[in-house]
Amino acid sequence: xxxxxxISDAEWRVMQVIWGKSPVTANEVIVQLEKDxxxxxxxxxxxxxxxxxxxxxxxxxxxxxxxYYPLITENEGIRVESEAFLKKVFNGSLNxxxxxxxxxxxxxxxxxxxxxxxxxxxGQRR
Amino acid sequence: xxxxxxISDAEWRVMQVIWGKSPVTANEVIVQLEKDxxxxxxxxxxxxxxxxxxxxxxxxxxxxxxxYYPLITENEGIRVESEAFLKKVFNGSLNxxxxxxxxxxxxxxxxxxxxxxxxxxxGQRR
DNA sequence: AAAAAAAGATTACAGATGTAATCTAAAACC
DNA sequence: GGTTTTAGATTACATCTGTAATCTTTTTTT
Numbered sequence: 035x036x037x038x039x040x041i042s043d044a045e046w047r048v049m050q051v052i053w054g055k056s057p058v059t060a061n062e063v064i065v066q067l068e069k070d071x072x073x074x075x076x077x078x079x080x081x082x083x084x085x086x087x088x089x090x091x092x093x094x095x096x097x098x099x100x101x102y103y104p105l106i107t108e109n110e111g112i113r114v115e116s117e118a119f120l121k122k123v124f125n126g127s128l129n130x131x132x133x134x135x136x137x138x139x140x141x142x143x144x145x146x147x148x149x150x151x152x153x154x155x156x157g158q159r160r
Numbered sequence: 161x162x163x164x165x166x167i168s169d170a171e172w173r174v175m176q177v178i179w180g181k182s183p184v185t186a187n188e189v190i191v192q193l194e195k196d197x198x199x200x201x202x203x204x205x206x207x208x209x210x211x212x213x214x215x216x217x218x219x220x221x222x223x224x225x226x227x228y229y230p231l232i233t234e235n236e237g238i239r240v241e242s243e244a245f246l247k248k249v250f251n252g253s254l255n256x257x258x259x260x261x262x263x264x265x266x267x268x269x270x271x272x273x274x275x276x277x278x279x280x281x282x283g284q285r286r
Numbered sequence: 287a288a289a290a291a292a293a294g295a296t297t298a299c300a301g302a303t304g305t306a307a308t309c310t311a312a313a314a315c316c
Numbered sequence: 317g318g319t320t321t322t323a324g325a326t327t328a329c330a331t332c333t334g335t336a337a338t339c340t341t342t343t344t345t346t
Contacts, residue, residue: 042303043248060323077305079324084303098313098323112249112260119245122169123238128266129274134238135254136278145255146279152262153272153279168333186293203335205294210333224293224343 038106038114039088046111047071048081049090053108057094057101164232164240165214172237173197174207175216179234183220183227 041049051066052058064078082102085091090111093100117126124130135141141149167175177192178184190204208228211217216237219226243252250256261267267275 040302044304046248073304074306076307080304080306083325100324109264113264115245115249116257116261119241119249122172123241123245128261129271131242132258132275133278135242138235138239141254141279148255149258150276150279152259153276166332170334199334200336202337206334206336209295226294 038110039090041085041088041090041111041115044073045081045085045088045090046115048078048085049104049108049111052091052102052104053111056103058103059096059099059101061099063102164236165216167211167214167216167237167241170199171207171211171214171216172241174204174211175230175234175237178217178228178230179237182229184229185222185225185227187225189228 047067047070048063051063054066055062060079060082061075063082064075067073067078082091086093086102089105091102092105093102095101120126120128120131124134173193173196174189177189180192181188186205186208187201189208190201193199193204208217212219212228215231217228218231219228221227246252246254246257250260262272
């Protein structure tokens with residue numbers, strides 16, 4: 035398994051945009067992020083460049099502007115983040131986490147029902 | 161809700177020790193952490209001091225050494241970490257996270273059964 | 287009491303992160 | 317073709333983190 039780069043919170047926002055649509059120009063990313071953040075364009079450019087350095091993004095020159103695309107899939111990213119979180123907080127135990135969430139009554143009745151459906155569906159599929 | 165301090169990965173390890181037993185002296189923490197890490201005593205002292213600065217730990221002088229104790233509960237800590245993780249990766253949606261884990265087949269058949277039991281039990285209790 | 291040991295306080299220092307501004311080169315416009 | 321615009325590259329800078337070492341003060345120990 036190759037080393038997955040560390041992706042910070044701010045960088046993650048950029049990845050989400052690019053996972054949502056790619057390839058994209060830096061400007062498209064900037065426009066998207068202006069909707070939910072108050073980051074200046076230069077800030078987004080910095081984040082993009084760092085992600086390129088980390089090999090989380092690749093690009094190809096298209097004339098003046100570059101087109102960026104992800105080098106790691108969203109699922110890979112999620113996996114890495116999830117493992118880091120589980121390791122830090124729940125000793126890597128998914129069950130411990132679930133037990134905790136359920137104990138803390140994080141789920142509404144409806145969510146529990148939905149969860150049950152998902153589980154049953156999952157049982158079906160495997 | 162008062163602002164919860166940011167607790168880094170390394171600091172979290174210290175909190176875990178102190179949540180496990182408190183009040184404790186710095187040395188007891190150092191001894192505990194030497195079992196799973198190769199941190200030098202000074203490193204642990206730094207982490208403890210930063211946690212005191214962040215108001216995650218309090219202490220009372222007991223002669224020469226101090227006795228440290230947590231100012232935030234483990235559950236509070238877990239809640240903050242979990243929310244940050246969910247927010248970053250799953251737009252704050254617990255269900256999205258679960259659906260993803262289940263989809264990624266993170267659970268064994270047995271764990272799914274257990275999960276079902278927990279859910280049903282939870283439904284019972286509320 | 288002088289010396290040694292030990293605890294916390296202060297200082298260190300590089301890399302990551304958030305958040306940009308400035309520099310440089312190329313493209314578009316007049 | 318010179319000028320303006322614009323894209324990416326470089327530089328900036330404070331804070332946080334990981335990982336300690338040194339300094340200072342207070343206890344012990346002899």
